[in-house]
Amino acid sequence: MKKIKKILILGGIVFFFSSCAIVKSPLGAVLYTDVKAPLTATSNSSSTKVGTAEATSILGLVATGDASIEAAAKSAGITKIHHVDEQSTNILGLFAKYKIYVFGE
């Protein structure tokens, strides 16, 4: 009986935290989210370089990273931005990731 109680408590803790890790997204779901969406676009001509930057959250307890356009552009040496896309991933609310893609030259 004690063992069952322990498992129930553990399950409860996992379930409690499972709804905590959230990520910015145009669409959201409880079980799984993997959505790509546009963030911005400019009038600059076509791109030859792509840079990325991301931030992650674990159990909604710890969230770290630099998902800024500046960081993404810097990672590929981009000085003229063409457009920016974002990607939001969330697995059962346990793990969430927000990533941006900067296209430019």
Place this chain on the structure above:
Amino acid sequence: MLNIKSMFSVNNQKREGKPFPSLFLFVFFAILWIVSNSNAQNLNKYYKVVIQENGKLYFIEPEIKFRNKKNYCKLFFDLTHLTTNDTVSLNFSYSNNIIREIDSIGFIQDNEKIISITKKIFIDANKTLWYHRYSSKFSFNDLNQIFQTKTSPVILLYSKGEVIDFETSKNEWKKKSELMNRIFSLIKVN
């Protein structure tokens, strides 16, 4: 006798409609496994494509961890390819506790070596480590050949006469090289 009692007690619990935690946990972890496994096999996760006037721009992230056992440092790379060019830009990140000026990067695989000169993007401070970001160019066919080979390659960084080698696990290479092969095939047919 005791066993029979315990059996009855379990049956009673089920009849009373109490939650069955092990089943709940099994379902929970099964969903977690299915979601993460299906996501790992998803090819779209590893590349992005943009259609432009001057061709299609592919951005590929193999997410292969290359490690140096001696200095405990890691190397990651991503690939950018414009279909009107026959070259691929390979941008790589590498962290270490000392600043190094990287002259060139190379791949060794089955006694064959390809080397390319690197261009510094930036070097930044990241906590106690120095984060190096460099760019290099390889021919599309040479990189395609690397991903077609089953033997995992060794990446070499050349820094003022010093050579730093990075390796990856056989299992990781097997999984990721197959995915990269499929992406390269996709680029070729389009």
